[in-house]
Amino acid sequence: MYDRDFVSTAASRPRRFALFAYGFRPFFFLAGLYALLAVPVWLFVYTQGLAPLPGLPAHLWHGHEMVFGFIGAAIAGFLLTAVPSWTRLRGFGGFPLVLLVSLWLAGRFAMATAAILPLWFTAVLELAFLPAVCALLAPPLLRSRNRNTPLLAVIVVLWLADVAFVMAVRSGDVLIAQRALRFAIDFVLVLVTVIGGRIIPSFTLSALRRRGETVQLITRPWLDRLVIMTMVAIALTGIAWPDSTLSGALAAIAAVTHSLRLSAWRGRHTWREPILWILHIGYAWLPIGFCLKALWLLAGITWSAHWLHALTLGACGTMILAVMTRVPLGHTGRPQVVSRTTTFSYLILTAAVVARVFAPVWSHVDYRGSVLAAGLLSSAAFALYLAAYSPILLRPRVDGKPG
Numbered sequence: 001m002y003d004r005d006f007v008s009t010a011a012s013r014p015r016r017f018a019l020f021a022y023g024f025r026p027f028f029f030l031a032g033l034y035a036l037l038a039v040p041v042w043l044f045v046y047t048q049g050l051a052p053l054p055g056l057p058a059h060l061w062h063g064h065e066m067v068f069g070f071i072g073a074a075i076a077g078f079l080l081t082a083v084p085s086w087t088r089l090r091g092f093g094g095f096p097l098v099l100l101v102s103l104w105l106a107g108r109f110a111m112a113t114a115a116i117l118p119l120w121f122t123a124v125l126e127l128a129f130l131p132a133v134c135a136l137l138a139p140p141l142l143r144s145r146n147r148n149t150p151l152l153a154v155i156v157v158l159w160l161a162d163v164a165f166v167m168a169v170r171s172g173d174v175l176i177a178q179r180a181l182r183f184a185i186d187f188v189l190v191l192v193t194v195i196g197g198r199i200i201p202s203f204t205l206s207a208l209r210r211r212g213e214t215v216q217l218i219t220r221p222w223l224d225r226l227v228i229m230t231m232v233a234i235a236l237t238g239i240a241w242p243d244s245t246l247s248g249a250l251a252a253i254a255a256v257t258h259s260l261r262l263s264a265w266r267g268r269h270t271w272r273e274p275i276l277w278i279l280h281i282g283y284a285w286l287p288i289g290f291c292l293k294a295l296w297l298l299a300g301i302t303w304s305a306h307w308l309h310a311l312t313l314g315a316c317g318t319m320i321l322a323v324m325t326r327v328p329l330g331h332t333g334r335p336q337v338v339s340r341t342t343t344f345s346y347l348i349l350t351a352a353v354v355a356r357v358f359a360p361v362w363s364h365v366d367y368r369g370s371v372l373a374a375g376l377l378s379s380a381a382f383a384l385y386l387a388a389y390s391p392i393l394l395r396p397r398v399d400g401k402p403g
Contacts, residue, residue: 018396020097022403023080024331028324029393030104031073035317035382038065043375047368054115055172061111063181066312068126068162069108071188074320075158076100076133078195079151081327083137087144091403096136103129114169123166130159151194157187182242186235189311192286192319193231193258197224199323200279201265207276208269218264227257248297255290262287274343275336278322281350285314292357303361313378314353321349321385328392333399338388345384352377 019025042062045052052061080100084091103125110117110125134155141149161184168177201217208215234250241247267280289310296304325342329335356374359365397403 016396017394019394020101021093021396022331023084023092023097024077024324024327025393026097026101027073027077027080027104028328029386029390030101031070031077031320031324032382032386032389034065034070034073034108036379036386038062038069039375039379043372046371052112052115053169056169056174056177060174060177060181063185063312064165065108065111067181067184067188068158069104069111071316071320072129072158073104074324075155075188075191076104076129078323078327079133079137079155081331083140083146083148086146086148087140089140089144092136093403100129100132100136103132119166119170122169126166127159127162130155130162134159151191154187154191158184161187179239179242182238183235185308185312185316186231186238188316189286190228190231190235192283192315193228196279196283196286196319197227197261200283203279203326204265204267204270204276207273208266213269215266215269217266220261220264223257223261227254227261230254230257243297245298248294251290251297252294255287255294258283258287258290273337274346275322275326275338278318278325278346281346282315282318282322285310285318285353289314303358306357306360309356309374310353313356313374317378318346318349318353321345321381325385325389328389331403332392332397333401334392341384341388345381345388348377348384349381352381 019029042058042065044050045058045062049058051058053064080092080097083089106125107127107129110122114122134152137155138152140146141152161180164180165177165184168174168180201219205217230250230253234247234254237244237247237250262280262283265280267277267284270276270280289307292304292307292310295301296307325338325345326336329338352374355370355377359370359373360367
């Protein structure tokens with residue numbers, strides 16, 4: 001996946017400013033910046049009791065922006081970089097990236113001003129980004145008949161969920177907005193399951209072989225199929241029965257299958273390489289989150305009540321940070337070794353997840369204080385990411401190659 005030279009003619013010209021030279025550059029930068037800025041904004045909204053979306057609770061705006069803003073940018077950056085490698089066709093750079101970035105920014109502006117602008121205007125700006133991403137990715141995937149083409153369906157599903165959310169803003173329907181957002185989160189988790197199942201064992205095995213270790217990773221194709229089917233079932237069940245016994249049972253199955261899958265990848269052998277163990281930690285939040293969800297839905301255990309943030313900030317946030325700190329290194333001619341600053345960002349984000357998921361249930365911890373602490377820690381993690389990776393994302397490759 002690394003050191004590919006499939007870039008557009010516009011992206012191959014030498015330049016000092018290389019933000020639009022390859023797909024990961026602008027969107028990984030924006031994802032990190034948005035994670036840094038949007039969370040403090042949310043904390044201000046939360047503490048001041050403001051309502052960014054008319055007729056809807058403020059936490060739904062926060063959830064929407066984390067999914068369709070932060071996660072949306074990260075997904076776009078990953079796929080715009082991976083598809084050229086998967087298809088061995090020319091990559092994306094120059095004007096197409098400028099256009100996509102403009103649409104993403106327009107969506108963020110629309111959702112920030114939804115309380116004062118006409119809804120039709122908000123809808124047009126917010127709903128333009130994901131179809132544009134699909135329009136760029138679909139031709140090379142379809143022409144090459146690539147096995148990853150079904151991932152386009154995930155983008156379509158996310159867009160449909162965003163449509164439902166925007167329509168819920170129009171009608172002030174809290175239930176539809178909640179379910180649309182939960183549905184989008186569940187399908188992001190499907191993507192994490194699929195992509196994680198490909199890159200984590202592959203990267204781990206390659207690293208172990210470089211070190212001369214003979215550890216073998218256990219492959220269970222039946223388990224891979226089962227865990228993906230379970231994840232899709234969770235997403236579909238969540239539409240009509242989000243907090244039912246069936247949802248709890250599926251969560252329990254997901255916790256077991258994800259645990260079995262992760263145990264086969266030999267994560268304990270990666271402790272010397274932060275760039276590897278952060279992938280395993282990110283994926284570990286999937287079985288943890290679904291275990292907590294099962295305990296909450298099936299037994300009503302109080303300390304498992306904040307399971308959703310184990311899956312969002314934990315699984316999604318950590319996996320995104322892991323990928324955004326790995327992909328730019330190989331694609332800019334650098335060795336796959338992260339700095340101490342980056343390692344520290346991993347630890348801080350993990351602390352943020354622990355604080356958000358478990359601190360609120362401790363009797364001596366104020367709930368609002370735990371939310372503020374988790375939010376500030378997560379922002380600090382992405383501030384460190386930007387400090388370490390802004391030069392990498394903004395400047396040309398160190399080996400002088402295009403991209």
